[in-house]
Every structure is written in C-alpha cells, then in structure tokens.
Amino acid sequence: MALVSSVIVPYASYLRVYEPLAAFPEPERGHWLRYAERGRTPTAQDELRRALADLVATPPVPVPVHESADAFVAEVDGVVCVCPWRTRLRGWQALEGLEGQFPAPVLDAVLPEVVRRQAAADYERWREKNPDARPWILTSVWHVPVSWFTVFSDEEREYVRGKGAAAPVLRYRTPMVQARRRLARALKAVRDHIDEGPLTEGLVDVGRWLEEFHPRSMVELDYGGLVHALPRSALEADRSAADVAEGVAALRAGDEAGAEEAYGRFTERWRAVKERRMAN
Numbered sequence: 001m002a003l004v005s006s007v008i009v010p011y012a013s014y015l016r017v018y019e020p021l022a023a024f025p026e027p028e029r030g031h032w033l034r035y036a037e038r039g040r041t042p043t044a045q046d047e048l049r050r051a052l053a054d055l056v057a058t059p060p061v062p063v064p065v066h067e068s069a070d071a072f073v074a075e076v077d078g079v080v081c082v083c084p085w086r087t088r089l090r091g092w093q094a095l096e097g098l099e100g101q102f103p104a105p106v107l108d109a110v111l112p113e114v115v116r117r118q119a120a121a122d123y124e125r126w127r128e129k130n131p132d133a134r135p136w137i138l139t140s141v142w143h144v145p146v147s148w149f150t151v152f153s154d155e156e157r158e159y160v161r162g163k164g165a166a167a168p169v170l171r172y173r174t175p176m177v178q179a180r181r182r183l184a185r186a187l188k189a190v191r192d193h194i195d196e197g198p199l200t201e202g203l204v205d206v207g208r209w210l211e212e213f214h215p216r217s218m219v220e221l222d223y224g225g226l227v228h229a230l231p232r233s234a235l236e237a238d239r240s241a242a243d244v245a246e247g248v249a250a251l252r253a254g255d256e257a258g259a260e261e262a263y264g265r266f267t268e269r270w271r272a273v274k275e276r277r278m279a280n
Contacts, residue, residue, distance in 0.1 A: 018218040246258070
C-alpha cells in the first residue's frame with residue numbers, strides 16, 4: 001500500500017461540476033451537508049490512490065463493489081457545493097472506452113476478460129435501475145479536450161507553483177451560467193464555419209452534460225496529473241483557454257486565418273503532451 005500511495009499517475013485531467021446542496025434530494029442532501037461540515041474532505045490524490053489500490057489487487061477490481069460516499073467540496077458565494085466522486089459509475093464508463101484502445105493481449109494482461117465481462121454485466125443491470133444517472137466528473141487522459149476550454153476564460157485561470165515535493169496546481173473555475181453561455185457561442189461559431197466533425201460532437205456532448213446540473217453550480221477544469229507531464233515553465237506559459245477563446249472569436253468574425261493560427265498554437269502544445277504517452 002505504501003508503494004501505491006506514492007504514485008502520482010495517471011496523467012489525467014478532469015472536468016468537474018460542483019452542485020449546491022439544494023440540488024440533491026433527501027436523504028442524500030443530508031449526507032452531503034454532514035459530510036461538508038466535517039471539514040476533512042479528501043483530495044484528488046486520495047481518490048487516485050484508492051483507485052490504484054483496487055487495480056493492484058489480485059484479481060484486479062476495475063469497478064468498486066459499492067459506490068463512493070465521498071465528494072469534493074467548495075464554497076461558492078457563501079453556498080456549499082459538492083462534486084460527488086461516483087467512482088463506481090465512472091469506472092464502468094471508463095471500461096466501456098477501453099476496447100479498441102489497446103491490443104487484446106495487453107488489455108487481457110491488465111484486466112482479464114472474465115473481469116471485464118463481469119463488470120459489463122453488472123453495469124447493464126445497474127443501468128436498468130438508474131437510466132438517468134450521470135457523473136459529476138469527466139476524465140481525459142494525456143490531454144485536455146478543446147471543448148472543455150470553451151467553457152472558461154483566461155481570467156479564470158488559477159496557477160499555484162508547487163513548493164518542495166508539492167505538485168503545482170493549474171485549474172479554471174466558472175459559474176454554470178457563464179459556462180453554458182460560452183459553450184453555446186462556441187458551438188454556434190463552429191457550426192457556422194466548420195463542417196460537422198469531432199470538434200462539433202465534443203461541444204455537443206459537453207453541452208448536454210452541463211444541462212443536467214443545477215444552474216447555480218460551479219464548473220472546474222483541473223489539469224490533475226498532467227502537471228507532471230509538463231515542465232513548470234510550460235505550465236506557467238500555458239494559456240490554452242485564451243487560445244481557444246481567440247480562435248472562437250476569430251471564427252465569429254469570419255477571420256479563418258486568425259482561427260487557424262490560434263488553434264495551431266493549441267494543438268501544437270497538446271501534441272507535445274500526447275507524444276509522451278508512447279515514450280519509454
């Protein structure tokens with residue numbers, strides 16, 4: 001367990017929604033109220049360590065047997081908001097996306113086929129009883145999708161340099177109303193000037209997900225483990241949200257050259273990160 005607790009990977013980023021307590025029905029609302037009042041809420045690293053501990057078990061446990069009762073907590077304009085982990089649901093959804101990403105022998109070595117089949121069967125039964133369930137956290141490995149950045153402005157960027165062994169933190173936070181407005185503008189600009197494709201699909205998917213939450217929620221983009229994949233000089237210079245906002249503004253103005261230039265800076269930055277995935 002000591003070995004697991006020292007691990008700082010995977011290199012993943014997170015898009016989270018913190019909802020006010022009023023958004024939750026009882027008895028869940030009471031649970032989160034008591035949880036927040038404890039004042040000892042776990043961190044993202046705590047969540048990661050628990051997940052990794054399950055994966056190193058024999059046989060591995062890709063999806064927790066019970067849903068997590070933990071959450072991230074934040075105070076927004078004096079209102080307590082929570083972001084439930086829902087690690088069981090997210091584990092099932094992550095397993096669905098594994099097929100095709102790795103050669104079968106590699107995937108079988110990490111997660112035996114019998115384990116994956118059992119998890120898929122459990123998820124199917126669970127979905128029949130919970131058809132409207134959705135996670136409060138989206139995860140992206142080795143990059144931050146361009147669609148996520150459309151939700152934020154450069155002024156909302158928060159960067160904290162790590163001291164000593166402490167890792168740096170790079171995140172954005174914005175009110176839900178602002179997030180929906182910005183994404184809608186970006187989607188319109190893209191549809192007006194670019195053919196339907198992955199970019200449009202990504203914006204639509206994030207937009208539908210955001211619509212599921214309370215209008216007084218807060219949206220957070222956390223670079224998470226990606227801060228370990230970038231030199232600190234690159235983190236300090238990273239202005240991805242500004243590049244995306246500039247590209248969207250250029251599209252709306254009909255300036256295709258300006259949009260291509262802004263998007264080029266963005267893609268070049270994240271291509272360098274993705275290439276590290278295949279490095280030894």
